[in-house]
Amino acid sequence: MFETLASPFRHLGALTINAIWRLGFAARFLGAIVMQSGQSLLRLQMTIREMYFAGVLSLIIIIVSGLFVGMVLGLQGYNTLSRFGSADALGALVALSLLRELGPVLAALLFASRSGSAMTAEIGLMKATEQLDAMSVMAVNPIARVVAPRFWAGVISMPVLAALFNVMGIFGGYLVGVVMIGLDAGTFWSQMQSNVDLHYDVVNGLIKSLVFGVAVTLIAVFEGYDATPTAAGVSSATTRTVVTSALVILALDFVLTAFMF
Amino acid sequence: MSHDPYIELRNVSFGYGKRQILSNINLRIPRGQLVAIMGGSGSGKTTLLRLISGQVRPQSGEVWVDGKNVATMNTRELYVHRRKMGMLFQFGALFTDLSVADNVAFPLREHTALPEDMIRDLVTLKLSAVGLRGTQTLMPAELSGGMARRVALARALALDPELMLYDEPFTGLDPISLGVIAHLIKRLNLALGTTAVMVTHDVHQSLNIVDYVYFVAHGEIAAEGTPDAVRQSDSPWLKQFVHGDPDGPVHFAYPAGTSLADDLSQGVR
Numbered sequence: 001m002f003e004t005l006a007s008p009f010r011h012l013g014a015l016t017i018n019a020i021w022r023l024g025f026a027a028r029f030l031g032a033i034v035m036q037s038g039q040s041l042l043r044l045q046m047t048i049r050e051m052y053f054a055g056v057l058s059l060i061i062i063i064v065s066g067l068f069v070g071m072v073l074g075l076q077g078y079n080t081l082s083r084f085g086s087a088d089a090l091g092a093l094v095a096l097s098l099l100r101e102l103g104p105v106l107a108a109l110l111f112a113s114r115s116g117s118a119m120t121a122e123i124g125l126m127k128a129t130e131q132l133d134a135m136s137v138m139a140v141n142p143i144a145r146v147v148a149p150r151f152w153a154g155v156i157s158m159p160v161l162a163a164l165f166n167v168m169g170i171f172g173g174y175l176v177g178v179v180m181i182g183l184d185a186g187t188f189w190s191q192m193q194s195n196v197d198l199h200y201d202v203v204n205g206l207i208k209s210l211v212f213g214v215a216v217t218l219i220a221v222f223e224g225y226d227a228t229p230t231a232a233g234v235s236s237a238t239t240r241t242v243v244t245s246a247l248v249i250l251a252l253d254f255v256l257t258a259f260m261f
Numbered sequence: 262m263s264h265d266p267y268i269e270l271r272n273v274s275f276g277y278g279k280r281q282i283l284s285n286i287n288l289r290i291p292r293g294q295l296v297a298i299m300g301g302s303g304s305g306k307t308t309l310l311r312l313i314s315g316q317v318r319p320q321s322g323e324v325w326v327d328g329k330n331v332a333t334m335n336t337r338e339l340y341v342h343r344r345k346m347g348m349l350f351q352f353g354a355l356f357t358d359l360s361v362a363d364n365v366a367f368p369l370r371e372h373t374a375l376p377e378d379m380i381r382d383l384v385t386l387k388l389s390a391v392g393l394r395g396t397q398t399l400m401p402a403e404l405s406g407g408m409a410r411r412v413a414l415a416r417a418l419a420l421d422p423e424l425m426l427y428d429e430p431f432t433g434l435d436p437i438s439l440g441v442i443a444h445l446i447k448r449l450n451l452a453l454g455t456t457a458v459m460v461t462h463d464v465h466q467s468l469n470i471v472d473y474v475y476f477v478a479h480g481e482i483a484a485e486g487t488p489d490a491v492r493q494s495d496s497p498w499l500k501q502f503v504h505g506d507p508d509g510p511v512h513f514a515y516p517a518g519t520s521l522a523d524d525l526s527q528g529v530r
Binding site for chain 1: 314316340341343346348350355356357367371372413
């Protein structure tokens with residue numbers, strides 16, 4: 001009887017201890033990455049190569065998504081603003097929504113799905129096929145050679161991708177508001193110019209995306225490195241990367257927004 | 262050939278959690294010798310290799326390699342130790358994003374400051390030694406299992422190591438590839454004077470090339486000797502292992518704990 005009652009609590013306790021243990025492990029892992037980052041900086045071509053895979057190959061999804069998100073913002077924004085006779089403020093609405101929230105958050109979610117999952121799968125498969133062991137036996141530290149270049153590539157790529165997302169989103173809003181609906185182009189841009197502050201809106205948005213870049217890339221490389229070296233283990237590590245990244249991005253967004261705006 | 266021990270394991274025990282893999286192992290491998298470690302699946306052979314390379318540390322005991330205790334080395338010392346060592350993994354463990362030439366060049370680029378044209382020449386020589394000159398531009402996915410193993414061997418030998426560790430080098434090879442790899446291992450051991458430890462199941466091929474054999478069973482050294490002594494041994498355990506007999510002191514079936522009849526009738530009840 002007591003065993004039956006205690007079992008769920010025991011399970012909950014085990015889950016909590018495991019979560020705290022993994023958090024501590026991830027923090028130590030981040031420390032190890034930073035300590036082993038010298039090679040990534042000295043042999044910059046390794047990091048640039050990873051930036052190509054993490055950043056350049058994500059361009060299509062970022063550009064297309066940014067464009068459509070901006071177009072939807074343009075349509076919905078116009079519908080809502082015109083009810084209050086403020087359709088002229090569409091440029092400011094689109095820009096502020098994208099720069100402060102949608103750009104960093106959606107770009108990070110897309111980055112986690114496209115590049116984060118790929119990083120986890122690649123590192124996990126390298127572990128499963130003993131490539132990381134082989135590297136270590138050849139006296140080459142896998143954290144320095146495999147993990148650190150991917151980590152820095154992700155951290156650098158994320159703000160650039162978020163900025164591109166913003167640019168495409170604003171262009172999408174312009175297409176709908178000015179080209180499709182027929183708002184005045186001068187009003188659209190001047191409203192945006194007068195309501196968007198470089199430091200308060202643009203820089204804070206980029207800081208957000210930098211924080212998301214660190215979080216998503218750390219989760220991706222950590223899950224890959226910690227994956228059970230089997231097909232099922234790599235598969236569940238990849239899933240965990242996407243799910244954990246999404247939750248962490250949204251939670252961090254709330255915290256950062258509370259402090260920034 | 263010198264007979265001072267290059268590798269010595271003293272009272273080594275190792276386990277994962279509560280599962281004990283090795284208990285109180287003692288073995289000595291003289292410098293320059295090619296030694297095989299044999300035993301059934303799960304007997305702890307590969308763990309012995311991982312202890313020697315410092316990938317895992319013993320729960321108790323000492324692992325001496327070239328006069329240094331690997332079990333107490335820190336990471337920096339371990340990496341210095343590994344620079345003198347090459348390891349051939351069971352399935353090659355080639356880096357799948359690098360070409361054959363880049364795989365073989367990997368340790369040279371990481372640990373030397375040689376110019377690129379010299380690295381290219383060394384890669385060609387190493388690939389030529391394993392009979393794969395002309396495959397430089399191929400990717401690992403384009404290689405057969407035997408070819409991948411030979412490329413991995415060329416990579417392991419790139420820095421002319423003092424110690425070579427082979428993890429199941431003959432698994433899954435066709436007879437020709439198997440013979441070629443066995444010949445290569447022996448030739449490299451003689452030509453370079455490399456100390457080599459080979460974990461393998463292939464009794465007959467191994468007995469033809471090695472200097473000494475250790476048999477591991479139930480986490481202990483069950484038998485040892487030269488290939489001739491092993492072939493002529495009266496030990497029922499050795500006879501069963503060498504001839505691959507189903508009946509003998511070594512049980513093929515996992516100890517299920519219940520009878521087959523009981524298990525089969527469970528579905529009927």
